[in-house]
Amino acid sequence: MPKGVTVWLTGLSGAGKSTIAHALQANAESRGRLVEILDGDIVRENLSRGLGFSKEDRDTNIRRIAFVSHLLTRHGAFVIVAAISPYAGVRNEAREMIGDFVEVHVDCSIDVLTARDTKGLYAKALTGEIKNFTGISDPYEAPTSPELVVSTAREDVAQSVGRIERYLEANGYINTD
Amino acid sequence: MPKGVTVWLTGLSGAGKSTIAHALQANAESRGRLVEILDGDIVRENLSRGLGFSKEDRDTNIRRIAFVSHLLTRHGAFVIVAAISPYAGVRNEAREMIGDFVEVHVDCSIDVLTARDTKGLYAKALTGEIKNFTGISDPYEAPTSPELVVSTAREDVAQSVGRIERYLEANGYINTD
Numbered sequence: 001m002p003k004g005v006t007v008w009l010t011g012l013s014g015a016g017k018s019t020i021a022h023a024l025q026a027n028a029e030s031r032g033r034l035v036e037i038l039d040g041d042i043v044r045e046n047l048s049r050g051l052g053f054s055k056e057d058r059d060t061n062i063r064r065i066a067f068v069s070h071l072l073t074r075h076g077a078f079v080i081v082a083a084i085s086p087y088a089g090v091r092n093e094a095r096e097m098i099g100d101f102v103e104v105h106v107d108c109s110i111d112v113l114t115a116r117d118t119k120g121l122y123a124k125a126l127t128g129e130i131k132n133f134t135g136i137s138d139p140y141e142a143p144t145s146p147e148l149v150v151s152t153a154r155e156d157v158a159q160s161v162g163r164i165e166r167y168l169e170a171n172g173y174i175n176t177d
Numbered sequence: 178m179p180k181g182v183t184v185w186l187t188g189l190s191g192a193g194k195s196t197i198a199h200a201l202q203a204n205a206e207s208r209g210r211l212v213e214i215l216d217g218d219i220v221r222e223n224l225s226r227g228l229g230f231s232k233e234d235r236d237t238n239i240r241r242i243a244f245v246s247h248l249l250t251r252h253g254a255f256v257i258v259a260a261i262s263p264y265a266g267v268r269n270e271a272r273e274m275i276g277d278f279v280e281v282h283v284d285c286s287i288d289v290l291t292a293r294d295t296k297g298l299y300a301k302a303l304t305g306e307i308k309n310f311t312g313i314s315d316p317y318e319a320p321t322s323p324e325l326v327v328s329t330a331r332e333d334v335a336q337s338v339g340r341i342e343r344y345l346e347a348n349g350y351i352n353t354d
Contacts, residue, residue, distance in 0.1 A: 011235065034251070034252060036248055036252065046240075046241065046244045047224055047241050047245075049237075060226075063223075064223065064224050067223045067224065068224075068248065071245065071249060071254075072248060072249060072252055072254075075209070075211060075213065075249055075253065075254035076250035076252065076253065077248075077249075077253055087205055136184055
């Protein structure tokens with residue numbers, strides 16, 4: 001049985017965190033490993049209702065995700081966090097707490113995201129209709145030394161997921177085929 | 178590997194939930210099973226800071242404990258919840274969500290608890306210095322059909338823990354020696 005791990009996907013809204021999370025989950029589950037995805041929305045619904053998008057509230061929300069990921073990881077679970085998690089400080093707290101922690105920067109430029117804008121959020125952020133929007137009106141502190149960077153503008157989902165899986169295999173978090 | 182389970186200890190403040198939780202944990206861990214205790218204080222610190230003791234806030238706190246217990250249980254963990262959890266409705270929600278759920282009523286009369294009063298809380302509750310105190314100024318809805326009732330006034334910790342362990346063994350949640 002491989003040890004527990006948290007794969008922490010950080011990146012801007014629309015960069016592809018959830019898509020990668022679900023593809024990684026599907027692959028791992030086809031190989032018999034139960035995977036828990038904790039995405040920002042699930043956690044806001046179940047653990048953080050009432051919190052807003054100030055730095056303090058975002059940090060509190062991320063600390064709660066980290067606490068739950070920590071518990072699951074030490075019980076051997078394969079956890080994928082898919083949350084913007086814009087602040088480096090609290091991501092580093094999560095790394096310290098969890099230990100078996102693989103930070104993946106899901107990277108995509110604001111220009112590409114604004115052009116894609118599949119949910120129309122960037123247009124609303126640019127006009128100010130949505131406030132505190134990470135990358136537009138709120139900061140995003142990119143990881144300085146993540147375990148991996150995947151670029152959803154330059155590689156397809158299968159390539160990104162494949163690189164994450166190879167990292168996890170190499171570090172004993174999933175069995176090799 | 179036995180399946181995951183949540184042992185949910187409900188009862189009044191001072192009834193002995195934490196004592197039983199730690200004894201049960203020690204026994205199970207001596208038999209090689211990692212155990213997670215989620216007690217009311219840990220969860221208020223990590224998931225529910227800012228919530229108070231109204232029915233709504235208590236229910237929200239218990240729903241968060243249930244959410245985390247559910248995730249841990251489905252990943253195979255042995256979870257012990259030690260929380261007053263005074264309201265039957267939200268305990269039943271937890272039962273539904275978690276599935277592998279063993280509700281244990283840690284029973285002790287108000288008279289005995291008021292006489293013991295190891296932390297001096299009942300004295301303060303009786304004078305009104307502490308408000309919303311379960312069993313004095315706030316309701317406690319005892320379980321009507323728990324898997325087990327343990328009486329900390331009539332049996333010692335080893336007896337209570339032994340009965341819980343036999344229930345868990347009989348239901349495949351811990352291996353028999």
